[in-house]
Amino acid sequence: DAGITQSPRYKITETGRQVTLMCHQTWSHSYMFWYRQDLGHGLRLIYYSAAADITDKGEVPDGYVVSRSKTENFPLTLESATRSQTSVYFCASSGTPSSTDTQYFGPGTRLTVL
C-alpha cells in the first residue's frame, strides 16, 4: 500500500528553468492539494483539486501551474523557476470533504533554485 508518493524527493535547478513535481496517490481520493513549507511561514496552500479536471487557486498560486487529467496524479509545474520558489513542497490528499476525513501528506520534495 504505497499511499501518497512524490517525485523527485530532491531537485536542484536554475533560475528560469521549468520544473515539474509529481504526486501520485493510490487511494482514489477525490481531493488533492499542493502546499509549500518555508521557515517562518509554515505550510501554505498553492493549488487544490476536487476531482479530475477541476482545480483551483490557493493562497500562493503565482508562478505555478497544475493539471489533473487522472484522479491519482496531480503534477505541479514551475513554468520559470525563481529563487523565491526554493522550498519544500508537500502534496496531500483527502477522500471526501466529510467531517470525519482529514488530509494525508506525502514525504515532500525539497527544491532548490540557484
Next chain:
Amino acid sequence: QKEVEQDPGPLSVPEGAIVSLNCTYSNSAFQYFMWYRQYSRKGPELLMYTYSSGNKEDGRFTAQVDKSSKYISLFIRDSQPSDSATYLCAMSANSGGGADGLTFGKGTHLIIQP
C-alpha cells in the same frame, strides 16, 4: 495578522514533563481543528482531530478547543524523546478533509531532553 498564530519555539522540556502547545486563530468560521506531527525531513502526519469545542483524549495526547476564545491546545503527558518533532495546528471551516485546503500555524519545534 495571520489567521492562525503559533509560537515557533523551540520548546525544550525534560523527559516525563507535561507539554502544552497552543494556537490562536482569528477566523470564527473555523470548526474543524487538527494537530499534525512532523519529524525532520518527513511529511506531516495527523495526530489529533477535533470538531467544534471540547476535549479529546488519545493515549498520552489531549486536544482542547475553546471556540469562544479562539484558542486550541495540545497536551502531551509523560513526554518521551520520540515526541521530539514539529507540531502543526491546522484548521478548516468546511470539513476535516479541508475541501478548499487547511490553514496551518507555523509549527512549534519541540525537543524532549532524555
